[in-house]
Amino acid sequence: AFFSYGDIRLGQGRESAKQYLREHPELGQEIEQKIRASAVTTYHPVTND
Template identity: 45%
Template sequence: MLIDLGSELNVVDKSGAWYSYGDLRMGQGKENARQFLVDNPDVADEVDGQVRAALAPKSESSSVPGDEGADAD
């Protein structure tokens, strides 16, 4: 699932049957790419972090909408 999401979000590149992350070739075929991530948990954590960041809702400010002036008392 991480490979699929990464590919959809352009975190993981897919060229033909090859999957890559940056300059790293993860493997030919999804199963080999998955095994690469199992064997390289540091890379898997990086990919996971980038996928999570891409999926996180983007907020322009840290305040809660409609909460302006709630501290006035």
């Protein structure tokens, strides 16, 4: 599988994508921020009602 983020091709296979993100930490941080922001906006706690 080929991993991409937007128009950026990260690499073929998981290990290649991981290596790309290690070489481009600013992109990894951007992806992490978007994931965390999405998790916060979609979080719905379960109540005991």
